[in-house]
Amino acid sequence: xxxxxxxxxxxxxxxxxxxxxxxxxxxxxxxxxxxxxxxxxxxxxxxxxxxxxxxxxxxxxxxxxxxxxxxxxxxxxxxxxxxxxxxxxxxxxxxxxxxxxxxxxxxxxxxxxxxxxxxxxxxxxxxxxxxxxxxxxxxxxxxxxxxxxxxxxxxxxxxxxxxxxxxxxxxxxxxxxxxxxxxxxxxxxxxxxxxxxxxxxxxxxxxxxxxxxxxxxxxxxxxxxxxxxxxxxxxxxxxxxxxxxxxxxxxxxxxxxxxxxxxxxxxxxxxxxxxxxxxxxxxxxxxxxxxxxxxxxxxxxxxxxxxxxxxxxxxxxxxxxxxxxxxxxxxxxxxxxxxxxxxxxxxxxxxxxxxxxxxxxxxxxxxxxxxxxxxxxxxxxxxxxxxxxxxxxxxxxxxxxxxxxxxxxxxxxx
Numbered sequence: 001x002x003x004x005x006x007x008x009x010x011x012x013x014x015x016x017x018x019x020x021x022x023x024x025x026x027x028x029x030x031x032x033x034x035x036x037x038x039x040x041x042x043x044x045x046x047x048x049x050x051x052x053x054x055x056x057x058x059x060x061x062x063x064x065x066x067x068x069x070x071x072x073x074x075x076x077x078x079x080x081x082x083x084x085x086x087x088x089x090x091x092x093x094x095x096x097x098x099x100x101x102x103x104x105x106x107x108x109x110x111x112x113x114x115x116x117x118x119x120x121x122x123x124x125x126x127x128x129x130x131x132x133x134x135x136x137x138x139x140x141x142x143x144x145x146x147x148x149x150x151x152x153x154x155x156x157x158x159x160x161x162x163x164x165x166x167x168x169x170x171x172x173x174x175x176x177x178x179x180x181x182x183x184x185x186x187x188x189x190x191x192x193x194x195x196x197x198x199x200x201x202x203x204x205x206x207x208x209x210x211x212x213x214x215x216x217x218x219x220x221x222x223x224x225x226x227x228x229x230x231x232x233x234x235x236x237x238x239x240x241x242x243x244x245x246x247x248x249x250x251x252x253x254x255x256x257x258x259x260x261x262x263x264x265x266x267x268x269x270x271x272x273x274x275x276x277x278x279x280x281x282x283x284x285x286x287x288x289x290x291x292x293x294x295x296x297x298x299x300x301x302x303x304x305x306x307x308x309x310x311x312x313x314x315x316x317x318x319x320x321x322x323x324x325x326x327x328x329x330x331x332x333x334x335x336x337x338x339x340x341x342x343x344x345x346x347x348x349x350x351x352x353x354x355x356x357x358x359x360x361x362x363x364x365x366x367x368x369x370x371x372x373x374x375x376x377x378x379x380x381x382x383x384x385x386x387x388x389x390x391x392x393x394x395x396x397x398x399x400x401x402x403x404x405x406x407x408x409x410x411x412x413x414x
Contacts, residue, residue, distance in 0.1 A: 021077050021309055022078075023052070024054040025053075027055060039052075078303050078316055084374065098129060099128050111128060115363060117367045118363075118368050120370075122302075130301060132298040136296065137294065137337060142258060144280065146182055150258065151176060166286065167286060182256060183236075185230075189240050194384070195369075198224065200284035200294055201222070204217050205220060212373075215401035232393045253273035264336055280354050292365075295367060298368055321339075323343040331346050376412055
């Protein structure tokens with residue numbers, strides 16, 4: 001969806017004066033409660049600034065509403081943007097450029113404070129138009145009870161610590177799980193999972209110029225061939241297509257699968273089910289057992305380029321994203337990993353999962369969605385649809401990657 005946002009006219013943001021900041025996001029009831037607590041804490045420290053939250057319950061409805069608000073000049077002063085939607089907002093020039101503010105004395109969020117791989121399409125030509133709220137490296141959660149039931153005696157995280165967490169070992173475990181009547185691995189079908197697999201196996205999806213080259217890279221073709229075969233024989237399962245009532249979360253907490261690719265938010269699922277002691281995490285396997293960069297999901301916080309409360313909005317923005325702000329939002333078994341240095345204790349303080357350090361290690365070297373893809377509305381979703389055809393046996397790896405290359409070239413105007 002492309003809208004002439006750059007040409008929109010009318011008033012600025014949602015604030016009625018320069019000391020009121022209206023901000024918007026989506027979220028679960030628990031997350032929105034935490035955000036309201038942050039607002040209260042913020043206003044106690046800044047009694048001259050009023051903060052109002054405009055929540056949108058559904059992620060699916062959030063961006064279309066925000067786009068309409070921007071077009072009509074009624075958008076909030078500060079707002080979340082998903083990593084699959086950020087590119088069109090940046091390219092529409094409706095976001096406040098942030099570099100000078102981030103480098104100012106008032107900033108608690110210098111550009112170098114953030115882990116550089118997380119900016120992604122938020123950075124354009126040396127300017128920043130948003131920054132990651134926090135992050136979620138897609139780790140491999142594994143069920144020690146399921147592995148034991150399949151006769152697997154080796155621990156994935158221990159193997160990773162020894163540099164022996166290889167692709168061969170991982171696929172062997174999946175075979176054993178399948179022979180035991182269990183699902184080997186469950187993946188959500190989106191950019192971070194297929195590009196994490198490609199990267200972990202030594203492949204290259206996009207070159208430095210943003211051209212999709214996966215279809216001409218032998219390592220990528222081999223990696224995607226293996227990925228497709230695992231899905232086609234049922235060892236791997238697409239979590240998105242699992243039946244209602246027997247979804248991936250339910251299967252995982254009842255020991256029906258060995259591995260589940262998800263972020264830190266899985267802690268909440270496991271603790272709610274009272275089974276957290278059976279689970280741990282490990283990074284993606286590689287051919288030689290060494291660590292490799294993999295995908296990190298994120299959402300971003302931006303400031304409306306037409307806000308009439310620039311100073312107050314930036315004060316809120318920088319404190320929300322600061323190490324202190326992220327600690328406030330993510331403490332107590334939070335659902336994400338900090339995107340900024342100085343807040344890692346919030347991930348490690350509870351000692352869960354046992355190898356929680358892997359979240360941080362993977363974030364440090366991970367990557368956001370490729371800018372060439374994230375910049376085109378809907379492109380990541382269309383590419384995932386092509387991968388789904390591969391997983392369902394309707395296309396082979398080479399045909400899938402050729403179709404992705406053609407789609408990227410067409411959508412990016414090359």
